[in-house]
C-alpha cells in the first residue's frame with residue numbers, strides 16, 4: 220500500500236491505464252500535497268506517445284467522483300433495490316468469511332468468483348484473488364465473455380497470440396481492418412494507420428457498421444454479421460485459383476496446404492456473396508488486392524468473434540498471411556493481440572497448486588457467459604455464493620432478465636467489491652469499496668504493444684477503499700489459510716509476475732520499471748514474429764490442418780459456421796425477428812465503465828439504435844423516434860438514428876452503442892435484454908452479436 224506515500228509537495232508518478240483496451244497507456248500523474256491534479260499520457264512510451272483517449276484523459280473525474288463507494292456496506296432493502304447501510308471492514312469481512320466457511324463445509328464449489336477486466340493489472344486482476352479461490356476449492360470461472368472464440372481460432376492456426384508489431388503498422392502499404400474499430404476501441408493503433416495513410420497506404424475496413432474507422436478508410440465492405448468465415452474462405456479460393464501464393468513460405472512454414480486448397484475450391488466469391496451480402500466482384504477485388512500487396516497486414520479484432528462461428532472465422536482469416544507470405548515482412552502479417560508474446564508466471568501469481576484434492580469435490584467450472592442460467596438452474600451443485608470484483612455482470616452479461624433473476628435469488632449470498640454502485644452492486648448482500656488505479660500498485664502487460672508497465676500508487680485510498688489484494692489477504696486470514704503466499708505484499712507480487720527464466724524477460728527489473736514506468740520485452744524493434752516460420756503450434760508450422768482440433772472433435776480444416784440466429788440458419792426465427800442486432804462499444808464508455816459519470820453520459824447522449832433508412836421506412840419509423848427493440852428473451856428502448864444521406868449501417872442490421880447501465884438508461888434495461896447465452900463454436904465464448912430482433916415504435 221501507499222502508506223509511506225508523501226503527502227506534501229509536488230511530484231509526478233508513473234502509472235498505467237488499467238482498462239480493458241489494447242493500448243495499455245503509460246500515464247504521468249501529477250500529485251500536489253497528496254491530491255492528483257493532472258494526468259497525461261507518457262511521452263516516452265512509443266504507443267502512448269503522450270496522448271490519452273477521451274475517457275482516460277479525464278480519469279481524475281472518475282477517481283474523485285462523488286459517486287465513489289467509500290466504506291463497506293450491508294444490504295437493508297430488497298435485492299436489486301440498492302439500499303445499504305454503512306458497516307465496518309471487520310464486520311464485512313467476518314460476515315463473508317463466516318458465510319464462506321459454512322458453505323465450504325458442505326461443498327466449496329457452491330462458491331464462485333465472478334471477475335473480468337475492470338482492471339487488467341496482473342496484481343489486482345489475478346493474483347491474491349486466484350490464490351484465495353484456489354485454496355478454498357471454489358468453482359473455477361471460465362473467462363469467456365470477450366475473446367475466447369477468436370483466441371482459440373487464432374491459436375489453432377498460428378499457435379499463440381503473437382502477431383505483427385503494432386508499431387510496424389505505420390510502414391504497411393496495405394491494411395485491412397477487420398471486425399475492429401480502432402478509432403473508438405484502439406486509438407493508438409489508429410495513429411499508426413494514419414501514419415501509413417500519409418505514406419500512401421490503402422486502408423480497407425470490413426464492418427457491417429459505417430464506423431468512424433470505416434469513414435476514414437479508403438474502402439468499406441459491409442458484411443452481414445457473423446459471416447466473416449465465408450468471406451475468408453472465398454478470399455482463399457481466389458488466392459489459390461489465381462496463384463497469388465508464396466509457394467516457398469507455404470512449403471517451408473505451413474502444413475495442410477493441399478487439403479486447404481481442396482476445401483476452398485467450392486468457396487467461390489459467388490457462394491460467399493450469398494452468405495455475406497457482399498458483391499462477388501468486391502470479394503474478387505479484395506482478394507486480388509490482398510494477394511498482390513507487398514506486404515499487407517490485417518488488424519483483426521474481437522468484433523467478429525461474438526457470433527456462433529467466431530472461432531472458425533478467426534481460424535480461417537489467420538491462414539491468409541501464411542498463404543501469401545505476408546508474414547515475411549515486419550509490416551505484414553496479422554495482429555489479433557500481442558498478449559501471447561509475454562511470459563507471465565501465472566503459476567506463481569495464481570497458485571493453482573493450492574487447489575485441494577478432495578475426491579468428494581472434483582473441480583467444477585462455471586462459464587461466465589452463462590451466469591444467468593448457472594445461477595438459476597444449470598450449476599449442480601447449486602451456487603450458494605458469488606463474489607464479484609472487476610466486473611459488472613448484471614449490465615454486461617448476455618440475457619439480462621436471467622442474470623437479474625439469478626442475482627435476485629434470496630438464497631444466494633452476493634458480495635460485490637466495486638468503485639461504484641453498479642447495476643450488479645444493487646444485488647449485493649455485502650458491498651465493499653475498491654481503490655482506483657491511482658490508489659494501488661500494479662504491473663501490466665498489454666494486448667496492443669510489447670511493453671510491461673509499472674503502476675505506482677499516486678494517492679492514498681479514498682475513504683476506506685481497499686485494493687482487491689488487501690481484501691483477499693484479509694479473507695484468507697479469517698479463513699485460516701496460512702500459506703506464506705497470502706502474506707505477500709503487492710510489490711512482492713508485482714516483482715514476480717514475469718518468468719525469470721524466459722529470454723524475452725531478460726533485463727526485467729521491478730525497481731527500474733517503477734522508476735522508468737515501462738520496459739520493452741527483449742525483442743527487436745519492430746518485431747516480425749513469423750518472418751522465418753517458428754510458429755508456436757504443435758507442428759512448429761502454421762497449421763492449415765490442425766490435428767489438435769481434429770482430436771478435439773472439430774473440423775481439422777478452416778470451415779464456415781453461419782450465425783446461429785440468421786436468415787439462412789434459422790429462417791423461421793428470422794421471419795419473426797428479421798434484424799441482426801449488434802451492440803459494439805460506445806466511444807465514451809469502456810464496456811460499462813465510465814457509463815455512470817456525467818461527462819461521458821452527456822457526450823454519449825442517450826441510448827441510440829442505428830438503422831438503415833430502408834429498414835426504417837419498411838417499419839414506418841423515423842429518425843429521433845423512441846423505439847422498442849425486442850425478441851423472445853426481452854426488450855429495451857432506444858432513440859432511433861436514421862441517416863438518410865449517409866446510412867451508417869447496412870440493411871438488415873441494427874446497432875446500439877453500448878454498454879449502458881440499466882438503471883441509467885431510462886427504462887431499466889440495456890442491449891443485453893435481447894442478447895443470448897448461446898456459445899461460440901470454439902472456446903465457449905459469448906455470442907453478443909449473433910442475435911435477431913424486431914423493432915417497433917415505443918408505446
Ligand SMILES: Nc1nc2c(c(=O)[nH]1)N[C@H]1C(S)=C(S)[C@@H](COP(=O)(O)OP(=O)(O)OC[C@H]3O[C@@H](n4cnc5c(=O)[nH]c(N)nc54)[C@H](O)[C@@H]3O)O[C@H]1N2
Pocket residue numbers: 239240241365397398399400401403404405425426427428430442443444445446447520521522523524526801803804805806807808809810811877878908
Ligand atoms: N471506447 C471503447 N474502447 C474499448 C471498449 C469500449 O467499450 N469502449 N471495449 C474494449 C474491449 S473489452 C474490447 S474486447 C475491444 C473491442 O473492440 P473490437 O475488438 O474492435 O470489437 P468491437 O468493438 O466489439 O467490434 C468492432 C467492430 O466490429 C463490428 N462487427 C460486429 N459484428 C461483426 C461481424 O460479424 N463481422 C465484422 N467484420 N465486423 C463486425 C462492429 O460493428 C464494430 O465496429 O475494445 C476495447 N476498447
Ligand SMILES: Nc1nc2c(c(=O)[nH]1)N[C@H]1C(S)=C(S)[C@@H](COP(=O)(O)OP(=O)(O)OC[C@H]3O[C@@H](n4cnc5c(=O)[nH]c(N)nc54)[C@H](O)[C@@H]3O)O[C@H]1N2
Pocket residue numbers: 239335336337338343364365366607608609610611612615616636637638639641653654655687802803804809810811812877878890891894907
Ligand atoms: N451487449 C454487449 N455486451 C457486452 C459487450 C458488447 O460488445 N455488447 N462486450 C463484452 C466484452 S468484450 C467484455 S470484455 C465485457 C466487459 O465486462 P466487464 O469486464 O465486467 O467490464 P465493465 O463493465 O467495465 O466492468 C468492470 C467493473 O470493474 C470495476 N473495477 C475497476 N477496477 C477495479 C478494481 O481494482 N477492483 C474492483 N473490485 N473493481 C474494479 C469497475 O468499476 C467496473 O464496474 O462485456 C461484454 N458485454
Ligand SMILES: [Mo]
Pocket residue numbers: 239364365366
Ligand atoms: Mo472485451
